[in-house]
Amino acid sequence: MVESFVHHLCIQTNTYIETLKFYTERLGFKVVQESPDFHGRNFNTWIQLGDFYIELQTGKQDEILCDGNANSQGLTHFCLWVEDLNTEVARLRELGTEFLMKNNEFIYYVENGSLCKIKAPEGTIVELRDNKGI
Template identity: 85%
Template structure:
């Protein structure tokens, strides 16, 4: 049987430095390769957590990427499991991570038997 697994996702961002900081300092990804001026992009960067990679890139030169829309096709969220959500949110806030409010009021919300943010 041939082994298969998800190797990487590609994320494009208008806020490269903040996004890189979130994944490396916030989530513990390791910077593997950072390529400035990559085929018309300011950056094309590879970060790794275990055997999973994210290809992080900026838009092409002078291109502003449009905002994501959770009512569109494609990746709409990702999920991380943590022991203590309050402590993890506090830690991520310390490095400047901003959280979206659910229904413009609450950072936390419940789905089935779990608490999310």
């Protein structure tokens, strides 16, 4: 097999400005390239965190994108590794980030560590994880 790695995910959104702010201001991505009027879309933007990219794009002109379904096949979330989950959760709570709680807890333990899940404005679920326990 040829060596490979994950380069990017593509996320489409009806809430471009809010979604871009979420990933850049809350999760620390940086804008690499923002292309307005991209092949019938208002925007196609590349954002980067380390070696990982998200291609963030609006629907085509006059197209309203429908919501995904958490119980459908395919991608259900993606995960970002953080150094200190407790500190990151406190920071994101202060910013008013929407959390998906489990048993009324922001952080919960699973095999191999602790995690939490947050929801981006366009509906993508982002898991944050570390291996320090609760």
